[in-house]
Amino acid sequence: MEIFLFLGLAVFLVLSPALWLRPGLHEKRRDALRVAARESGAAIRADKPPLQVDGLIGYRWRYPQAAPGSDFTLVRDGHASDRLQEAMAGWRWRQAPLPPLSDDNDRRLKEVLLTLPEDALVVASGPQGLTLWWEESREAKAFEPSLRALVALVDQLGGSGRHRK
DSSP, rough: OHHHHHHHHHHHHHHHHHHHHSSOOHHHHHHHHHHHHHHHHHEEOOOOOSOOOOEEEEEEEETTTTTTEEEEEEEEGGOOOOOEEEEEEEEEEEEESSSSSHHHHHHHHHHHHHSSSEEEEEEEEOOOEEEEOOOSSSSSHHHHHHHHHHHHHHHHHHTTSSSSO
């Protein structure tokens, strides 16, 4: 009987570090989200976010090199100063689009903002790409509509950074 107890304890001691290294549910959910984002063409950015909020991760889609995007930054109301100009309910311009977006592009951007989860805090665009900064709260399946909308927005905004003649 003592030998079985000793063997059981030995097996437990050998396997316990391996159990600690196994990814938890949170890591599995986050990894599935990131795989879906990468498959949509996004790069994952873990560098310094534009807000002083812990846990923000950036998903960045590149514009075609020959079709740069407009420069703008939108911040969720709860993290933006009241002095910033309102873009739409729930969002404020930290930097309004330069050059200004066409009516069609502005409408499409606002439609996409409505699909984003509550923890999506910043949407930033520059000549190279569009970045969503968020806390990765959703499951990959629940984030799919937002992901498709963001990819379509990048396709539409490509070239919006060029000055119209």
